[in-house]
Each structure stands twice: as structure tokens, then as C-alpha cells.
Amino acid sequence: MSIDTEPPLPNTEPPLYNPNAPPLYNPNTQSYEVGPPGAFVPPTYTPIQMQGNSGVITVQPSETVYVQNRNPEDHYLILSVVLSIVCLLFGSWCALCCTIPAIFYAIEARDAEVRGDRESMRKNHEMAACLNVVGFITGLILTILSIILFVFLLI
Numbered sequence: 001m002s003i004d005t006e007p008p009l010p011n012t013e014p015p016l017y018n019p020n021a022p023p024l025y026n027p028n029t030q031s032y033e034v035g036p037p038g039a040f041v042p043p044t045y046t047p048i049q050m051q052g053n054s055g056v057i058t059v060q061p062s063e064t065v066y067v068q069n070r071n072p073e074d075h076y077l078i079l080s081v082v083l084s085i086v087c088l089l090f091g092s093w094c095a096l097c098c099t100i101p102a103i104f105y106a107i108e109a110r111d112a113e114v115r116g117d118r119e120s121m122r123k124n125h126e127m128a129a130c131l132n133v134v135g136f137i138t139g140l141i142l143t144i145l146s147i148i149l150f151v152f153l154l155i
Contacts, residue, residue: 072110072113072114073110073113074106074110075106075109075110075113075121075124075125075128076102076106076125076128076129076132077103077106077107077110077128079102079132080099080100080102080103080106080128080131080132081103083095083099083102083132083135083136083139084096084099084100084103084135086139087099087135087139090139090143091142091143091146092138092139092142092143092146094138094142095135095136095138095139095142096135097135098131098132098134098135098138099131099132099135099139101131102127102128102131102132102135103128105124105125105127105128105131106124106125106128108120108124109121109124109125109128112124
């Protein structure tokens with residue numbers, strides 16, 4: 001068994017562009033043909049495979065590109081705004097100390113989801129949920145206490 005040890009000849013690479021080369025794309029068959037050595041062959045694409053909020057595009061021969069749909073979740077943003085308005089209208093302003101920060105955590109969770117930062121999204125999502133629960137309970141207790149106090153003042 002012999003190994004060819006001759007050094008490669010200088011400038012023996014094929015040219016990058018050959019105007020006399022046959023076309024690589026045949027419009028009649030809608031497919032790519034293999035061209036001369038060293039010619040550019042465009043990659044083939046497979047359809048997007050959607051998995052929940054993310055899609056996978058496979059580019060042949062070697063790349064896989066992950067595409068994320070930019071439709072972020074709500075992360076309790078609407079709940080935080082509604083609770084803040086309800087607390088403001090019913091006079092339980094102490095609950096606003098929980099619901100207003102919940103709005104900011106919900107916005108941060110949504111932004112982290114768009115960035116793809118799953119850990120930060122999860123932490124901010126949980127914090128917004130906890131603050132909304134505490135704000136709701138505080139607002140409910142303060143509203144009940146104010147009704148009871150109002151009733152006893154009328155008697």
C-alpha cells in the first residue's frame with residue numbers, strides 16, 4: 001500500500017465562477033443539479049416543523065436553524081392592570097404596593113420570553129403571579145374591613 005506524498009500543484013483549485021458551466025438550477029424540474037467540482041450548490045430547505053412556540057428549519061447539508069415565534073404570553077399583565085384599577089377604585093391603596101410591581105414583573109417576563117431567556121422569564125412570571133395573589137388577598141381583606149367598619153359606623 002503506497003501513499004501519494006507529492007505536494008499539491010500551485011493554483012490547481014477550480015475557479016469560483018465559470019461562465020461556461022451548465023446551470024445548477026433546472027427550471028423545468030424544479031431541482032438542483034450537481035455542478036462541476038468547486039461550484040456553488042445552493043442548500044435545500046425542508047419545511048418548518050412547528051413545536052409549540054418554536055419552529056425548526058433544517059438546511060441541508062449541515063445546518064439546523066431554530067426560529068422562535070415572537071408571540072409572547074401575557075404573564076399576568078392584564079390581571080395586574082385590572083387588579084390595580086380595582087384596588088384604586090375601591091380604595092384599597094395598600095394593595096397597589098403589590099399590583100403595580102406585578103405589572104413591571106409581568107413586562108419583564110414577557111421581554112425575557114422574547115429574548116429567549118427562559119430562566120429569567122420563569123422567575124419574573126412567578127413573581128408577578130405571587131404579587132397578584134398577595135395584592136388580591138390584601139385588597140379583598142381591606143375591602144371587607146372597610147365595609148364592616150362602614151356598617152358599624154352607621155349603627
